[in-house]
Amino acid sequence: MTNTPPIGIRLAIRAYKRTSNERLKRFLEKKIAKYTGGFMYSKVVRDLYEEEYGLHIGYGTYGGCWVNGQLKSQGYRIRIGNYCSFAGNISILAVNHHLDWFTTHPILSDEINREKFGIFVNKNKDRGITEIGNDVWVGQNVVILPGCKKVGNGAVIGAGSIVTHDVPPYSIVAGNPAKVIKMRFNDETIERLESSKWWEMSANELHNNAGEIQSLIVEDI
Numbered sequence: 102m103t104n105t106p107p108i109g110i111r112l113a114i115r116a117y118k119r120t121s122n123e124r125l126k127r128f129l130e131k132k133i134a135k136y137t138g139g140f141m142y143s144k145v146v147r148d149l150y151e152e153e154y155g156l157h158i159g160y161g162t163y164g165g166c167w168v169n170g171q172l173k174s175q176g177y178r179i180r181i182g183n184y185c186s187f188a189g190n191i192s193i194l195a196v197n198h199h200l201d202w203f204t205t206h207p208i209l210s211d212e213i214n215r216e217k218f219g220i221f222v223n224k225n226k227d228r229g230i231t232e233i234g235n236d237v238w239v240g241q242n243v244v245i246l247p248g249c250k251k252v253g254n255g256a257v258i259g260a261g262s263i264v265t266h267d268v269p270p271y272s273i274v275a276g277n278p279a280k281v282i283k284m285r286f287n288d289e290t291i292e293r294l295e296s297s298k299w300w301e302m303s304a305n306e307l308h309n310n311a312g313e314i315q316s317l318i319v320e321d322i
């Protein structure tokens with residue numbers, strides 16, 4: 102069996118890559134997703150996002166991450182794991198401008214000025230990649246700032262939070278600045294879930310094994 106998408110999808114992908122009309126792009130990506138498994142599971146639309154924006158959105162991940170120009174524009178600095186739930190209006194701001202140059206304006210890194218000023222090579226201060234783990238639930242209107250480089254597996258970020266630091270696995274953080282308000286599970290359960298790596302399963306495998314995975318949760322006595 103071949104993995105090449107059918108001709109209609111290939112044409113839509115070609116049109117998507119050629120147009121700069123955002124409304125047309127949105128229309129096309131919805132169609133591409135619809136006929137290749139939906140935004141939740143489509144490999145085709147994931148490959149397209151990687152190619153066009155450098156944005157990795159893992160298998161099973163759905164919601165606001167798919168309609169977000171801000172994520173696309175910083176895509177090559179962001180990696181999102183599998184089975185995450187994204188509410189609307191979420192920003193992941195992966196970089197700061199330089200605070201130690203005489204201006205925070207990007208003029209010093211323009212191509213033309215680069216030769217003149219020599220040392221000012223990076224438009225943005227490089228803060229590496231922001232990694233969102235697997236099974237992360239990000240609430241409405243969340244802002245993740247460059248001080249946060251990793252959101253652990255199973256974490257929850259409350260609506261309206263401003264996240265300034267890394268978020269521990271299976272914690273629930275909320276507020277401005279976001280702080281841990283509680284943990285989802287006890288340490289033993291977290292360890293069991295982390296080692297199970299259930300998020301590497303396909304949707305079918307998960308359906309078949311959901312009971313067993315749920316039984317990894319041990320209650321505090």
Ligand SMILES: CC(C)(COP(=O)(O)OP(=O)(O)OC[C@H]1O[C@@H](n2cnc3c(N)ncnc32)[C@H](O)[C@@H]1OP(=O)(O)O)[C@@H](O)C(=O)NCCC(=O)NCCS
Nearest residue numbers: 187188239240241257258259260261262273274275276282
């Ligand atoms: C984070 C969240 C999951 C916690 O839910 P919960 O466990 O039921 O939490 P509670 O309502 O019991 O709140 C616990 C404490 O955290 C505070 N808190 C909860 N959510 C908060 C938030 N988003 N920002 C600031 N504080 C918050 C509460 O005020 C409460 O504080 P208190 O103990 O001082 O009274 C939930 O509040 C939330 O933000 N959900 C996101 C909803 C959303 O965006 N949905 C979009 C559709 S996907």
